[in-house]
Amino acid sequence: MITPCTLLFIFILFLLYILHTNQESYINVRIPNHILKYFSQNEFFKNTENFKITYLEYENKSLDAKSYKNSTINDFIKKTKNNSKKRYQIKQDFNNNELSNYILNNAYTPIIDFLKLDKNKVKPGYIRISKAKWTFDYHYDCLDLLLVQLSGTRIIYTKKNKKSKAIKHILKPGNTLYISMGTYHKVETNSDLNINFNIIFEQTNINRIMRCKKKFGYDYKIQDKKCKTNNCI
Numbered sequence: 001m002i003t004p005c006t007l008l009f010i011f012i013l014f015l016l017y018i019l020h021t022n023q024e025s026y027i028n029v030r031i032p033n034h035i036l037k038y039f040s041q042n043e044f045f046k047n048t049e050n051f052k053i054t055y056l057e058y059e060n061k062s063l064d065a066k067s068y069k070n071s072t073i074n075d076f077i078k079k080t081k082n083n084s085k086k087r088y089q090i091k092q093d094f095n096n097n098e099l100s101n102y103i104l105n106n107a108y109t110p111i112i113d114f115l116k117l118d119k120n121k122v123k124p125g126y127i128r129i130s131k132a133k134w135t136f137d138y139h140y141d142c143l144d145l146l147l148v149q150l151s152g153t154r155i156i157y158t159k160k161n162k163k164s165k166a167i168k169h170i171l172k173p174g175n176t177l178y179i180s181m182g183t184y185h186k187v188e189t190n191s192d193l194n195i196n197f198n199i200i201f202e203q204t205n206i207n208r209i210m211r212c213k214k215k216f217g218y219d220y221k222i223q224d225k226k227c228k229t230n231n232c233i
Contacts, residue, residue, distance in 0.1 A: 031111055031148065031174040038106040039150040039173070041193045049074035051098040058087040061137055063220070073099070073129075082132045082191060090129040103127055103197055107150055112199070125198035134194065136187040138162070139220065142212035144201040147177045152194035159184040171196075182212050 037043060051073045056065035071079070080088035094100040094108070108124045125145060138159070147156070149171040156177055157166040162184060169177050179185055181203065203209055 029115075029176060031150075031176070032114065033174075035107060035110050035114070036150065036173050038102075039195050041151065044151065044193070044195065045073070045077070048099065048102055051102070053090050053097070053099055054092065055080065055088055055090045058089075060085060061135070063137060063139060076129075077131050077193075080130075080132050087134055088130065088132060089134060090127065092127050094124040094127070100124075100127060103150075103195075107148065107197065108199070111148060117199070121202040123200050123202075125200040127197045128195075130189055130194045131191065133191050134187070134189040138184045138186045140182050140184050140212075140216070141179070142181055142209060142216055144181050144203055145179045146199040146201070147171065147179060148197055148199065149173055149175045149177075150195040150197070152189060152192040154194060154196055155188040157186040157188075181208065182215075 038047070049072065052070070053073060053076060054068050054070050055076050057067045057069060058064070059066050076088070076090060090099070092100065094104055104124060112119060112122065125143070138157075147154075151173055154171045156169045156171060156179075158169065158179065159166050160183065166186070171177055
């Protein structure tokens with residue numbers, strides 16, 4: 001009989017293999033309920049509704065935010081209803097504000113411990129929260145990322161390049177998805193509360209990073225400028 005410890009060991013070996021081969025893959029492991037409970041809609045709102053945040057407003061399918069609005073979690077949820085011409089999301093790094101500390105303490109740190117990842121080789125990436133229907137067209141990052149879905153359903157389409165066939169991944173609460181550097185991906189969510197963050201893996205291949213950043217600067221000139229001045233937010 002295979003014990004839970006043996007299954008966890010097999011999963012870790014599988015994750016290390018994926019990281020080594022730089023292939024995106026649906027990591028078929030569920031984050032446990034004792035972590036997810038902090039991100040149910042009722043629990044999350046109860047604990048965070050007065051947290052001060054900045055949310056981004058986008059027009060149509062643009063990947064570049066038109067405006068930044070200071071608000072609270074509660075007002076963000078109330079004001080950003082479905083709009084055919086505008087999209088809204090909270091996107092921020094772990095910047096020591098109330099929201100990032102809440103996710104750091106209740107999600108990032110316990111998940112790192114659960115997955116037994118080396119704390120010296122990973123770091124917290126971006127937090128994304130939406131309530132209205134959300135889409136973000138194909139793009140790529142110059143990072144190796146593990147996406148962690150905490151609340152709601154997030155659909156990710158991945159492609160090796162612009163012309164290759166897309167693979168559809170449906171992430172429900174507790175699901176994770178590894179996306180390697182340069183992998184094109186598109187995001188869709190519905191109108192439920194959607195909370196997601198990513199874990200960034202250390203990348204020591206400097207040439208690989210520089211090639212990706214050079215290409216990104218050519219493909220996404222406006223966004224590249226934001227990455228240099230505002231941490232890609």
